[in-house]
Amino acid sequence: TIGPVTELTIANRVIAPDGFKRSATLAGGIFPGPLIKAQKNDNFSINVVNQLQDKDMPLSTSVHWHGIQQQKTNWADGTSFITQCPIPPNRSFLHQFSTNQTGTFWYHSHFSTQYCDGLRGPLVIYDPDDPHKDLYDVDDESTILTISDWYHDPTIVLNKILGPITNNSTLINGLGRYPGGPLSPLAVINVEQGKRYRFRVLGLSCDPSYNLTIDGHIMTIIEADGVETIPETVDSLPVLPGQRYSVIVHADQPVANYWVRVLPNLGNQSFSGGLNQAILRYKGAPEEDPTSSPGPSTLPFNEAKLASLMNIPAPGVPEIGKADININLVAGNVNGLFTINNVSYHNPPTPVLLQMLSGAQHPSDLLPNGSVYELPPNKVVEITLPNTGAALGGPHPMHLHGHKFAVVRVAGNSTPNFVNPIWRDTVSMGTTIGDNVTFRFVTDNAGPWFFHCHIDFHLNNGFAAVMAEARNQLPIVSESIPDTWASLCPTDNPYTAS
Numbered sequence: 001t002i003g004p005v006t007e008l009t010i011a012n013r014v015i016a017p018d019g020f021k022r023s024a025t026l027a028g029g030i031f032p033g034p035l036i037k038a039q040k041n042d043n044f045s046i047n048v049v050n051q052l053q054d055k056d057m058p059l060s061t062s063v064h065w066h067g068i069q070q071q072k073t074n075w076a077d078g079t080s081f082i083t084q085c086p087i088p089p090n091r092s093f094l095h096q097f098s099t100n101q102t103g104t105f106w107y108h109s110h111f112s113t114q115y116c117d118g119l120r121g122p123l124v125i126y127d128p129d130d131p132h133k134d135l136y137d138v139d140d141e142s143t144i145l146t147i148s149d150w151y152h153d154p155t156i157v158l159n160k161i162l163g164p165i166t167n168n169s170t171l172i173n174g175l176g177r178y179p180g181g182p183l184s185p186l187a188v189i190n191v192e193q194g195k196r197y198r199f200r201v202l203g204l205s206c207d208p209s210y211n212l213t214i215d216g217h218i219m220t221i222i223e224a225d226g227v228e229t230i231p232e233t234v235d236s237l238p239v240l241p242g243q244r245y246s247v248i249v250h251a252d253q254p255v256a257n258y259w260v261r262v263l264p265n266l267g268n269q270s271f272s273g274g275l276n277q278a279i280l281r282y283k284g285a286p287e288e289d290p291t292s293s294p295g296p297s298t299l300p301f302n303e304a305k306l307a308s309l310m311n312i313p314a315p316g317v318p319e320i321g322k323a324d325i326n327i328n329l330v331a332g333n334v335n336g337l338f339t340i341n342n343v344s345y346h347n348p349p350t351p352v353l354l355q356m357l358s359g360a361q362h363p364s365d366l367l368p369n370g371s372v373y374e375l376p377p378n379k380v381v382e383i384t385l386p387n388t389g390a391a392l393g394g395p396h397p398m399h400l401h402g403h404k405f406a407v408v409r410v411a412g413n414s415t416p417n418f419v420n421p422i423w424r425d426t427v428s429m430g431t432t433i434g435d436n437v438t439f440r441f442v443t444d445n446a447g448p449w450f451f452h453c454h455i456d457f458h459l460n461n462g463f464a465a466v467m468a469e470a471r472n473q474l475p476i477v478s479e480s481i482p483d484t485w486a487s488l489c490p491t492d493n494p495y496t497a498s
């Protein structure tokens with residue numbers, strides 16, 4: 001565990017989280033990376049130091065703090081080619097930002113598909129005045145449950161595969177097993193009978209979506225993506241790449257071991273021999289694998305029921321299509337590349353923020369051509385994401401940087417909710433043709449913000465766009481930009497920050 005003022009060293013190391021040895025790209029030398037643990041209103045000062053050396057994987061890096069809104073600090077968002085140039089080997093970059101957000105977040109590489117090679121970890125901002133504390137006050141709320149896929153080949157190799165890429169294993173808290181592999185240790189979550197726990201569940205996956213169940217136990221959702229929710233009890237929880245939840249688990253069963261199952265939507269879906277599982281261990285239970293079985297589902301997850309505890313209505317006129325700015329983003333696929341409104345995203349040679357700051361060209365000339373949506377300040381923006389079935393490989397978890405947004409229409413439910421929608425930063429586009437997921441936010445945060453599918457292989461294949469927001473308010477952002485920021489970029493780039 002590290003604090004909000006810290007150094008985060010990115011280096012290569014050989015690890016075997018599922019029993020198979022491979023070189024990985026790691027934050028702090030471990031997988032997942034160290035928990036960054038902060039308290040509400042802490043100031044963050046994180047120096048990312050690039051010590052990468054393994055030439056079989058990308059040598060540059062950048063680290064993004066997923067879900068942190070970076071109000072007035074777009075430059076610190078950590079997105080290569082959007083808000084900064086990648087950090088070359090033997091260089092470092094200091095991220096300084098503050099937030100009043102609380103809840104469950106994570107950090108990951110935002111350079112190529114590097115986070116699939118290991119660079120991902122949890123970030124939690126604790127709230128001393130947590131409105132839900134009475135529901136779990138016997139625990140120190142320290143339980144973390146990260147769910148990730150894992151690959152035996154570096155992504156440089158995987159990215160050359162035409163067609164679907166499948167993970168070799170699933171890791172919970174960085175431990176797992178693969179089919180035919182050794183009986184590697186599994187993650188153990190320790191509980192005491194009679195107590196209530198807040199589990200923070202983090203979807204750190206590069207590709208599969210996972211459905212979480214715990215044999216013999218139900219879960220009460222109290223947080224989604226850093227937003228407190230009205231408690232909602234379920235017996236299964238879909239966790240898409242990039243999404244986070246807090247759930248309350250009551251250890252109210254006989255003292256024993258129970259399987260924690262995370263069923264992936266692709267790859268090997270078996271639970272035999274401990275695949276896709278961790279162990280919930282009651283104090284006093286023997287140290288052995290559980291023999292529990294899953295029960296029937298009686299409390300399925302219903303996304304439309306998620307509501308923010310603070311009851312914040314969606315901004316703007318409460319009718320679909322009646323925001324100040326209404327943008328329809330149609331996802332597709334052309335020759336293996338993903339598209340949004342027929343354009344496949346490519347990294348620009350110069351970060352979008354530097355282009356915007358230089359003021360050198362007309363907004364519509366901003367690169368990447370056709371992927372940049374210019375948004376004026378202080379407007380209500382509505383984004384609709386019609387699911388035409390053309391973008392294969394869903395459900396696509398669509399993530400917007402710089403904001404949480406009000407999901408006024410969720411997948412699988414055509415009735416909009418403007419009254420008490422859930423606010424989050426990563427939403428499923430749905431799996432049914434005709435789903436038309438819709439969300440809103442206000443353009444109160446200047447800078448270019450990445451919008452993309454959080455399946456990292458899809459992002460790498462162009463499933464992204466850039467929301468270039470409130471250009472005329474960028475001077476507020478430039479005030480805090482450190483000198484080292486522009487110096488990461490090649491000196492022969494045609495732009496300078498003015």
Ligand code: C2O
Nearest residue numbers: 064066242399450
């Ligand atoms: Cu968690 Cu642009 O990403």
